[in-house]
Structures are given as C-alpha cells and as structure tokens.
Amino acid sequence: MSTATEHVGHDAEHAHGEHHHGAPAGIKRWLFTTNHKDIGTLYLWFAFIMFLVGGAMAMVIRAELFQPGLQIVEPNFFNQMTTVHGLIMVFGAVMPAFTGLANWLIPMMIGAPDMALPRMNNWSFWILPFAFLILLSSLFVEGGGPAFGWTFYAPLSTTYSGDSTALFVFSVHIMGISSIMGAINVIVTIFNMRAPGMTWMKMPLFVWTWLITAFLLIAVMPVLAGAVTMVLTDKFFGTHFFDAAGGGDPVMFQHIFWFFGHPEVYIMILPAFGIISQIIPTFARKRLFGYASMVYATASIALLSFIVWAHHMFTTGMPLAAEMFFMFATMLISVPTGVKVFNWVATMWRGSMTFEVPMLFALAFIVLFTIGGLSGLMLAITPVDFQYHDTYFVVAHFHYVLVTGAVFSIMAAVYYWLPKWTGRMFDITLAKWHFWCSLISVNVLFFPMHFVGLAGMPRRIPDYALQFADFNKWISIGGFAFGLSQLIFLALLIKACRHQGEKVSDQVWEGAEGLEWEIPSPAPYHTFDTPPVIK
Amino acid sequence: MAQQEAPVAYEKYYVPDQSPWPIVGAVALFLIAVGAGNFTIEMTKGKEGFGGYTLAAGLFLLMVMLVGWFKNQIDESMSGLYSAQLGRSYRQGMLWFIFSEVMFFAAFFGALFYARMIAIPWLGGASNNAMTNEVLWPGFEAMWPLVSTPGGIQTQAMGWMGLPAINTVILLISSVTLHYAHVGLEQAKRKQLTVMLGVTILLGCIFLGLQVQEYVHAYRDLGLTLQSGIYGNTFFLLTGFHGLHVTLGTIILIVLFFRVLKGHFTPKEHFAFQAGSWYWHFVDVVWVMLFFFVYIL
Known part of the structure; x- marks a missing residue:
C-alpha cells in the first residue's frame, strides 16, 4: 500500500524528545524493559536459541534413525526427544519468533508509540524462559521427561506417563498465560493505537494477519489449559475424563486437544502469510494483488480452523457423518489458501523482479509451502488418510508447512527487516550460503519422508523395517546438513548484532513501502511519539 | 522523564x-x-x-x-x-481477558457435553457400539447423572433444589447490587456506592460459604467425590473453578471497597471499578450456565 504520510519528522521528534529516555544500559535494560523493540529482540533471540535446542533434539532423532535397529539412544529417551522437540519448536521457537516480529513491527507499521500495554508485554516475554526451563529440566527428573508426543494423547499422558507430567502441565500453563497476554496486547494495540488515517483496509497485511492470529490465540490457548488440567487431574487426582471405566473417553482428549490444536497450526502460519504478503510486493515492485481478498481469505481460514479439528482423528472410529463433515470442511480451507497463493503469484506477474535474500526465502516459501498444502489436501481425504495416518507422510506434510513454511517465512522476515533494526546490511554472501544450503538440505530431509510414509513407515518409532533404510540414510544426511546450515545463520546474526556491514538508507529496499520504511535506519529507540497522519 | x-x-x-x-x-x-x-x-x-x-x-x-x-x-x-486512549486500552484488555476465561470454561463444558451426549451413550451401546457394551462393559446402562460408572463406582447425584437454588438467587442478587453500586459511583452517590458494594461482597462470601457446605454434603452424604466418575469430575471441576473465580472476584471487590473509601474513583474515571464489576458479572453468567447444565438438566 502506498501510505503517503504527513510526517512530523524525526528531527522534530528528537528535538522534543531530548529529555526522553533512550535505551538504558546494562542488564536492567533487558529485565525491566517496556520498549516494544527491546522486547521484540528478546523474543527473537529466545526463539532462535530454542530453535537450536529443539534442532539439536531433532539431530538425536535423525542420528538414531540413520540406520535400522536401536543403536544410540534408549526408546524411552527417543520418545522424550520427539516430544520435547515438538513442544519446543511449536511453543518455544515458531510462536515466540512471530510474537517477536509482532512486537518489533506492529507499532512501527501502524504509527503507534509502543504496544498498548508495555509492562504486560515484558511479563509475557519473561514467563517464557522460565516455562522452558521447567520443561527442559523435566528431562532430568527421575523417570525422564514427557515421552508421550507433543500432542500428549491420553492414556499415554495419564496412565502411562512419568511423574514429570506434573511439571509439563504447569509449564504449559504458564506458556499459555504468556501467549494470551501477548495476544491481548496485539489486539488492543491494533484496535486502539492506529495513527489517524490508518483505517482498517489500509493496514499492512502483516498487521491484519497478526490481528486474526491473536483472536485465535485468545480463543484456543485457554482450551489447551483446560486439556492439560484434565490430564493432571486424571493422572494425579483420580478423575476419569479420559477413562471409559469412569464414563469418560480417551477420544474426548483428542477432541479437546485438536479443538486447540487445529487453530494452533494456523496461529503458526497466518503471520507467515502476512510476512510473504509484505515481501513479495517489495521485490516485484508492484502493489500486492488483491489486498482485500487477502484480508477476507485470512479471516475465512481463521473461522474455518474452528470446524476442522477432527481431521486429525479420522481413524478413531467417529460416525461416518462426522468423518464426511470434517473431510469437506477441511478441503474447504484450500479455497482461501489457494486465493493467497494465486495473489502472490499474480503480484509477481510482470513485475520488475529482483532476487534479494528475503525474496529468495519468500519464493521458496510459496513453492514449498504449497507442496505442504497439497499433501495436506491428500491427508484431508478420509479414506486415504486411513493409509497415511501416523506415518512419515504426515511428518513430511507438517514439516513442509512448518519448516519451509513458518520457519522460512521467519527467516525471510528477519532478512527483510534486519537492516531496519540494525541500520546496516547483513552479510549477503553468508545469507545466500544460508539460503541455498537450507533450501537443498531441507528438501533432502523432508521430501523422501513422503515416500517412506506412503510405503507405511510409522512415525515416532525409533526403529524401522529394512526396506526403509536407504531413504532414512538420506533423510538423516539432509537433517544434519540442515542443522549445520543454521549455524551460518547464527554467524550472520552475531555479525549483524555487532554492527558490522554497510549502512543502509531509511527505505533499505528499493521497492519497500509502509511506515516502517519512513523512519530512520536503525529505527530509533522510540518511534511515533506523536502519531503520523496517514492520508 | x-x-x-x-x-x-x-x-x-x-x-x-x-x-x-x-x-x-x-x-x-x-x-x-x-x-x-x-x-x-x-x-x-x-x-x-x-x-x-x-x-x-x-x-x-x-x-x-x-x-x-x-x-x-x-x-x-x-x-x-x-489519557482517554489509555483507558480504552485497559478496558479492551480486560474484555479480552474475560473472553479467554470464557474459553477456559468452554473446555470443561465441552467435556461435560461430550461425556453426556456421546461417550456415555456409546458405552451403553448406542450408535454402532453394541459390541463395545456387550464385550467391554457388559451390563452398563447409559444414564445421566452417571451414578453408576462402567467400572462400577457408585455415587449419588446432586439435586438442584436447596443450596444450589439459594446460591443462584444469591449470585443473581449480587449482580444487581453491584450494578447499583456502579450507578451510585456514576451519580456520585457515595453512600449508595459503599453500601451496595459492601452488600455485594457479603453476598459473595455467603455464596462461598454455602459452596463449602455443599461440597461437605457431597463428600459426606452423597459419596459424590472427585473420584466418582465423569459426573463427579465435571461437577467438581466446573463448580471448583467457578468457586476459585468467585474467590478472586470477591478479593477484587474488597480491594475496590478500600479504594472507594480512599476516594480513588470519580464518576467518570473508574476503570478498576468497571473491570472488577465486569469480572463479577462474568462469574455470575458462568454460574447461571452451571446451574442449568450441571444441576438442573
């Protein structure tokens, strides 16, 4: 969108703001901060560290699966690795990374001085390191950490779990508190803090997608809290929510969990859609094709996400009518998603394209996310899902949408806005190495999973039949290569934080439009103390 | 600065x-x-x-x-x-927080409905589950309240008359008194404000006292405990979490009461009072839902 701003100007802002606080020094800056940029940085670094920790666990999984047979870890430890890998990547890496981006970008994009509730913002962040400290330390208690999969299905998490389940439950509780407060902050900021003239349909798509994501978060995180509470009482206090002997039902757990879980997967992809919708127009040097339809498509996906949860449960013996309903409702989601992919491609159509690093990641996102979307469509078809269910095909599907989807979009976003944050261009050579190594290795890693999955290799098992050995060797090699590629990213980020690299202009990218590109690079500690007027 | x-x-x-x-x-x-x-x-x-x-x-x-x-x-x-804008931020934040609480209760109501409408009838052989009943739980008959579980736990149901009905009336009245306290605040009628707020707090405490009595009654006389199957589970978790919220709401109102005595609120500016009162009304609505779905139906 071209939002011509009548800018009061940073000079005026600085003159007025001389007695205004800059960034305080030392550790207190980070512990006590109320600044959305500081909190955004904290979130992003935390997410990246968790990404490496969760990635290390994936390396353990792939090392064990390099060859058939059990050789490196005990099966129970393998289960803990798959479980904690999933929990960390979902709640510790992807969600905090998006929240970090929201913190950095939403106030700058809508012309607000900060997030609406800055102290609560700090609280939301600092809960997270403690929550994951609890989760990770539960790996070391007697009997081991959670080993029931990130979905913690009953009775695995009730009858058959270790004592550390109690720690798992309470760490999920405080993660949920953090997410809910973060989401409230985003919604209130967008509702209440837009600069004059920033009408709803002028908002950048990243803001729109995050607004809708925040609705989803507030609606479903409390349901997750309810689910873990019932697991806690079933395991420790003798209730029978998920036990048929007391009139409950283990399948009920899956209904409650996936009522949270399905909107949750859109929580992890809608902000990605927003990011891609910001990046593609910049490097195609064209306005986004179909802005309004993008907004409506995002809202439709969010609404549909509440009525598709049982497509994760086709093999639990639901009545036929339910299977049909959830199959068709799920397939319906491909309509608004298709609208989005079409719009991105149409935006590039006859554009003056250049291929800077953010654009490379965005293009890889479109292609690879679409592969994940199509395999999702296959999984949505009830009769064939009976074959695919709980195989590596499912693993391939959700890693295409989450790694080459969500994670690639986060990397695209970091490369796109990093020069705005630091005021300097990142190391482009390293970035291109990072992109190409990641792109190739991620496909070596996840693409063969489709084949072994279709052939029937079950997920979450530390051993497999000999027929899958060759593919698994390649999958593991791809996995190690993808893991190593992220160290390039780490090196690049450290260089960027040390203020190395050439200074960039305010606009940074030639085709970039929006409020955040009109303020100086690096973005001052406080922006838009006086709201800009958007015409 | x-x-x-x-x-x-x-x-x-x-x-x-x-x-x-x-x-x-x-x-x-x-x-x-x-x-x-x-x-x-x-x-x-x-x-x-x-x-x-x-x-x-x-x-x-x-x-x-x-x-x-x-x-x-x-x-x-x-x-x-x-500023007025900041006041709006606080108000909107509070409303979204209450919405998240609604969804928390929704999870437990969902469990209640699922057990009643689906899980228990299926265990009793409904839909295409005749063999489940025949082979796994022979002799089990679907019923609600589930006073005899498939595993053989026996209990008694909690009626809606008596304490629960009285408690419903108490909470409904407390919502009205709190509303008139709010009206008193807006019209600068200090006496109405303090008296009505005080009465609301008192009603909240009475409610909690009666809830404790009801729990004692359930454990001692009815054999209805947290361990007595899905009926007891949903009963105690729903009423228990509601009770916690009433406790929290009462504490909020007590804090507000002292702030009223200190003269913190003006007829126009009283976000804390408004938020506390929204929270109390929300807790009341949850109780009404509870009264219908847990006790009466």
Missing part, C-alpha cells in the same frame, strides 16, 4: 518507564509452576520435598508483585498521566 511533564492533563499515550514488576511476576509464576508441579507429585506419590513451600513462596511473590504493580498504576492514574 515522561513523568516530569505530568500533572497537566496528559494527552500523549503514556508509555511507562522501565518497571521491575513484570520480571518479579515472571519469577513468581516460575515458582508457582515448579512448586505446584512438585507439590502435586509429592502429595499424590507420598514423596518428600519442597513443592509446597515453593508454591507458597511463588504465591506470596505474586501478591507482592500485584500490590507493587497496582500501586504503581494507581499513582500514575492519580497524577493524571493517563
């Missing part, structure tokens, strides 16, 4: 300086989570440990944090730092 410009009406959006309270709150939640987790293990598995103390320390720290944080905000509010 932002505050130095203060006492005049502050129209710019007030972005607070650094604050120590959020990190104190994060540490408090950490202690609560670790403490509650370990306390649960120690209590149910008969182990020794510091779970209970850690939990208590966390709750204490959370109290310290709330007092410190709120004092901070009251001071800012009283010195005129807040």
